[in-house]
Amino acid sequence: MVANRERCAFFFQPLGEALHRCKICGADRKQLPGTGYSNLVSHLASRHEDFRAEYDNHHRGIERSLQDFGYVCEETSHRYQWLRWVVERSMPPSEVDDEGTRAMAKWRSTNSEAVKKDMITVASNLLSVISEEIPPTSNAGERLFSECKVILTPQRSSILLAHFEMLAFPRSNEDMWDITSLA
Structure with a gap:
């Protein structure tokens, strides 16, 4: 039933x-x-x-996959936790390569290249979701990116612009992505 x-x-x-x-x-x-x-x-x-x-x-x-029910493989779960850790703390992706950082985490080790790829995946998935809700030329879209610049100014000056955008986009839209954005 x-x-x-x-x-x-x-x-x-x-x-x-x-x-x-x-x-x-x-x-x-x-x-x-x-x-x-x-x-x-x-x-x-x-x-x-x-x-x-x-x-x-x-x-x-x-035939439905386990992903349809909200389950993901352990590897994806660990990658999501690393990505979330980097994004929420505004850390550079290279932080996951540090042995001290890896020793503190209970997740399976990853590398900065994998985290960067995951950032790109999440950002592109977010972009498609956001573009349906907010047209790119709307005032709301302009406000979103101007708020990012003000809030994250110290991080902007310390990392490459491309990395900043990969960090800022998921961080400012945290409520719109989760582990299924990687799967």
């Missing part, structure tokens, strides 16, 4: 602040944390009687 949570995740888009939008009809419904999914399921049952069949048809015969 399929859990209500899985059905609701399939048929509803979370809007934040306990609101969810039905992907079939566009109606907004509330679902407070800790109250279960009865409000969302009752909407499906009353307005879309065939929702169970639609869900079953969509998932029947589809």
